[in-house]
Amino acid sequence: MAGKLIKALALNNEFRVFVVDATEMIREAQARHNSWSTATAALGRTMIGSTLLGATLKGNDKLTVRIDGDGPAGHIVVDSNGRGETKGYIKNPQVSLDLNKHGKIDVRGAVGTKGSMIVTKDLQLKETFSGHVPLVDGELGEDFTYYMATSEQVPSSFGLSVLINPDESVKTAGGFMIQVLPEASEDSIGLIEQRLKELPLISKLMSQGLSPEQLLEKLVGRNNAHIVEEQSVQFLCDCSKERFAQAMVTLGSQEIQEMIEKDHGAEIECHFCRTKYHFTEQDLEELKLEARTV
């Protein structure tokens, strides 16, 4: 089952608002990485933020978000594209910390507060675009907001939220991105800021059964927005044995020969989805020949 992302314009086209139900996506990430609560929330929030950023792209365009913090979770890497397909991993998935002093899941404790956030966009042009900002908060919502303001010069607000069950499974996950468009008046900005202050966690509202459309209404008020587009979102990894074979060819024939002699084969695991690919000695001999002719 896929999740849903809606794109809307709010008030008098003064704001662009994206809202996503990413529950299934983050459930799949949790299951594939066998991650524990705090790591699941950190990876999940990064995936939700990346999916919201990815939704600003056209179909085949894609982006990578890399969070490099000094916390025990290690780095987080997420890829997303304009079709709502997202994959991601966290260096140390088995991180489970006590709740923070507000009784909330301690994402900052897992991610850390020193480090960087790098967003690389591949818009299928000659060069990729890359934005690099320091981590400013570690809870990640603020970090995405800071990235948008400084690197893309778009004032915005992100809400990223993952609710975890006691058995480590994901109850709900979702989020929003509000971008302030140039036409926005001070009054409208004040109104939205006030609503955001009073807004409960998105994942909490989702656990009460609210749909993305109803969440949109909570964000901007009843009858204040119109939906311009809707798309499905899901955890999807595009890896294949063929792709890893091509990567091995680029290592060169000498390295492949070493794998043949030492291990009589190779097993490669995809970081993103944890699928394992096995290469037999025969497979490697063929790749070695291919590497020689490159």
Ligand SMILES: [Zn+2]
């Ligand atoms: Zn994969």
